[in-house]
Amino acid sequence: MSRDHRVSLKDVAKLAGVDVSTASRILGGKPGQRISEEARARILEAAKSLQYQPNALARALRTARTFTLGLVVPQFDNPVFSLAIRGAEAAAARRGYSILIAHRDPDHIDAGTYERLAGTHRVDGLLAASLDDDRNLIEDLKAAQIPFVLMNRSVGTSPSVALDTESAARIGVEHLLALGHRRVAHIAGRLEGFNGQARLAGYYGALQAAGLPADPSLVEPAGYSVEGGAEAMRRLLTRCAPLPTAVLAATLVSATGAIAALHEAGISVPRQISVIAIHDAPIAAMVYPAxxxxxxxxxxxxxxxxxxxxxxxxxxxPEAVRLLPPSGLSIRKSTAPPPLDSA
Amino acid sequence: MSRDHRVSLKDVAKLAGVDVSTASRILGGKPGQRISEEARARILEAAKSLQYQPNALARALRTARTFTLGLVVPQFDNPVFSLAIRGAEAAAARRGYSILIAHRDPDHIDAGTYERLAGTHRVDGLLAASLDDDRNLIEDLKAAQIPFVLMNRSVGTSPSVALDTESAARIGVEHLLALGHRRVAHIAGRLEGFNGQARLAGYYGALQAAGLPADPSLVEPAGYSVEGGAEAMRRLLTRCAPLPTAVLAATLVSATGAIAALHEAGISVPRQISVIAIHDAPIAAMVYPAxxxxxxxxxxxxxxxxxxxxxxxxxxxPEAVRLLPPSGLSIRKSTAPPPLDSA
DNA sequence: TCTACTTGCGCAAACGATTGTTCAGATCGC
DNA sequence: GCGATCTGAACAATCGTTTGCGCAAGTAGA
Known part of the structure; x- marks a missing residue:
């Protein structure tokens, strides 16, 4: 691993007394090569003693394969994405790929990010996580014929892996209904996006299945920030005539904002209003009530x-569009049966 | 950006009617080249019309410079590291570098991570974030003569960027003292690490400067998890004869655990005990009390x-060891003057 | 007018691998 | 014993750049 004279295939070949091409066939090539056992042993031996590490650059130049994936995320500090990055990195590593990351400011449209990754860095494919449906981007990637997978949303038949947010919302509401709640509000993300739509469908679906009316005045968009969640909660509190007894929040982040707003208003969670959030991460256990x-x-x-x-x-x-089902509930302290006088 | 026939320097040169070497000197070379204005214009024009993007692989192969930094982190989903990643990515991008990430399981010692990055991927340097001082690693990197910078800790004179945790701890304690507290406990991380030592120094330093005794029974290690923070708080509650009226927590995570333990014990924050944490992130505003x-x-x-x-x-x-000072307090709801009867 | 620079640019050799082709020697059938 | 076949390994081109060197033309000085 010394820097000044990195060992190359040439060194290995010389030590083993063979041509570099022969060394290459043993060390990097496909299995079906005709090489004598004797030479193979000498080459392997030489490679080991010199601590040979192939130069990925040279290999990539020749083969047009970098074994590198470009990962574009809108925010690093969102648990949704940091956990996804971690999963992607681990899976990629298992299959011999590395990950080149790039940030893409969601507000500042900049197709250059993808082009730099694909054109200059020659990544083999792109993992595109984004908060909203970006049809132009998808068209560009398709036109460029570069393999890509959408993360956290699904658009048309483009390859994608998203969460089954509809089921998640349904399960959340069902839990509230099982506790006895009948008036359940929904603090949504953005209603128009892929996940926004899905949550809404799950929310209404669960209510209808229980024979409850779908009341749009109980749905309040909040975006994806703490403050957004708090404001949405305040709007619900002032607007709703009998207050809801429970709330389904689109994300952890908006849920915590909502809880803060309830505290401010002197409303006890979960005694007066229960709160359940979609997504789970360590921070869920850290807010009060958990x-x-x-x-x-x-x-x-x-x-x-x-x-x-x-x-x-x-x-x-491969099958192109995947939807991952939620894996259950983490029941902590923020949900409980509704107050007795609410019926 | 079509895939099948990527445009190379050769194409640009042909279109401009010059040799590839000339095109290279204009497009990639250092500024001090002797080229006629006329040729330069033709080449630039050709490059633009063909949408030429240089192949970073080939360039790197020739120049032995990849303009890529390897970033090794122990956890992606820790706000400390996700924010650091974001900062590193942005700074690197500003200077024309990209970032290749690798996860390194802190428990599973695996020097291979660094070697793959340096040997195979040929990154120009390594950014090493880690939870604990890893002297072997540092020796290896030094021996390999590969540029590296330690993040979030400092070891000897190795290049590093860490936080001035000592000042942070001191500032935290000073805030508590200014509110009138005289009995301040410290929920520490791990006492032996770089940051653990620094926090302890800052904590004791502030107490001594105020003429208060340094009482080791008020210091409790907690690790870096929510549950660790809660357990440490419980130990303090059972052990300390007059209870402390305030607590300095090593991190956001342990602070939330501590608060949970206080809630359980029926102790009001901040009325009976104040809590202040080191580090700031959106979740700080989300716990109750903020x-x-x-x-x-x-x-x-x-x-x-x-x-x-x-x-x-x-x-x-460049100056090799940097310590970044804290940037002040975010005063929210978890600190207040001590109860009147505590004096 | 002749030498001596300067200028602008092309030639060709790298960088470190992969891979199609060639080629010498061994093996085989007859 | 001789041509045909097979085997194992070397030869050489190539991927797309960068860069030392050399060469022709132009310019200047004497």
């Missing part, structure tokens, strides 16, 4: 996206 | 580490 959540497989989403992308790159014709 | 924190420049740490590494790579002889 949040009951619907567990979603964030890490698996990253892993699955990486797997799918690699399958795509390596030429399989 | 945490007062000492703000530390996590994103700047990542950025500064990347900057320093790039300086190192590009041959400057």
């Amino acid at each position: 949040l009951t959540t619907v567990r979603t497989p964030l890490e698996a989403m990253g892993a699955s996206a990486a797997e799918l992308l690699i399958d795509l790159i390596e030429g399989g014709t | 945490l007062t924190t000492v703000r530390t420049p996590l994103e700047a740490m990542g950025a500064s580490a990347a900057e320093l590494l790039i300086d190192l790579i590009e041959g400057g002889t």
